[in-house]
Amino acid sequence: xxxxxxxxxxxxxxxxxxxxxxxxxxxxxxxxxxxxxxxxxxxxxxxxxxxxxxxxxxxxxxxxxxxxxxxxxxxxxxxxxxxxxxxxxxxxxxxxxxxxxxxxxxxxxxxxxxxxxxxxxxxxxxxxxxxxxxxxxxxxxxxxxxxxxxxxxxxxxxxxxxxxxxxxxxxxxxxxxxxxxxxxxxxxxxxxxxxxxxxx
Numbered sequence: 118x119x120x121x122x123x124x125x126x127x128x129x130x131x132x133x134x135x136x137x138x139x140x141x142x143x144x145x146x147x148x149x150x151x152x153x154x155x156x157x158x159x160x161x162x163x164x165x166x167x168x169x170x171x172x173x174x175x176x177x178x179x180x181x182x183x184x185x186x187x188x189x190x191x192x193x194x195x196x197x198x199x200x201x202x203x204x205x206x207x208x209x210x211x212x213x214x215x216x217x218x219x220x221x222x223x224x225x226x227x228x229x230x231x232x233x234x235x236x237x238x239x240x241x242x243x244x245x246x247x248x249x250x251x252x253x254x255x256x257x258x259x260x261x262x263x264x265x266x267x268x269x270x271x272x273x274x275x276x277x278x279x280x281x282x283x284x285x286x287x288x289x290x291x292x293x294x295x296x297x298x299x300x301x302x303x304x305x306x307x308x309x310x311x312x313x314x315x316x317x
Contacts, residue, residue: 118148122199124190124207125154129161130294131205131226131302132154136168138303147310151159153190153198155209171197177209194219201313203306204263207287208240213265223263223270226302228293230275231259235268245286245293254280256289258297259304274305 123132132152138144152165156175165172175193180186186209194202195218204225216223227244228236234247234256248256257277262270276297280289 119200119314120198121147121149121201121203121306121310122194122197123149123152123203123205124209125152125159125161125164125205126156126208127159127161127206129159129164129205131298132161133164134299135203135205135303135306136164136170138307140168144303144307144310146307146314147201151194151199153193155186155313156208160298161206161264181220183212184214187215191218195210201306201310203302205302210261210267216263216265217311221262222309222313224273224306225261225263225268225270226298226305227259227260227261227268228256228290228298230255230257230277231261231272232267235259237267239268242290245289249284249286256280258293258301260301273309276301 125132135149139149149170151171151173152161153173153175154162154174157174162172175190177186202219202223229235229244229248234244255277257275259272260274261272264270276298278293
């Protein structure tokens with residue numbers, strides 16, 4: 118069974134979807150063995166502890182340079198023998214050396230149908246506000262591999278979600294999470310784990 122490390126920066130709703138999927142047997146080719154946050158005190162760490170999963174903090178502010186932070190993160194994941202890295206609301210851009218170390222083994226979920234409303238500066242409510250401002254009738258979520266281009270890696274899975282009249286960014290964010298992100302992230306992680314295990 119593959120060892121999964123989940124990187125978080127906030128409340129951890131996508132982490133919870135993964136933990137639930139693991140408990141329900143949807144995620145069965147890999148096991149979440151550590152959750153790492155770049156900030157102390159976030160609720161995602163509590164979710165990890167409640168599920169009996171190692172919860173670890175590597176603060177970005179504790180390192181002078183981004184490269185040093187990347188190095189500390191990489192060393193910890195190697196120490197934990199992590200096979201697959203999942204970004205679940207992780208708001209730090211990872212450097213090239215880290216990306217090379219885990220090439221084709223880092224998965225991210227983005228709250229739009231890539232290539233729309235993605236790339237540098239598009240995260241959280243900004244994505245949903247951009248979709249509303251543009252007037253799209255359908256949005257959704259995308260799970261993709263992470264490479265050196267922000268939101269530019271190969272797409273693993275997508276799911277569309279309707280935009281409704283009267284939606285605010287907050288309402289749309291909640292619908293996209295419930296109807297898309299929480300559905301496809303666990304399935305995509307299982308797919309990648311199963312394929313990676315089969316190719317080892």
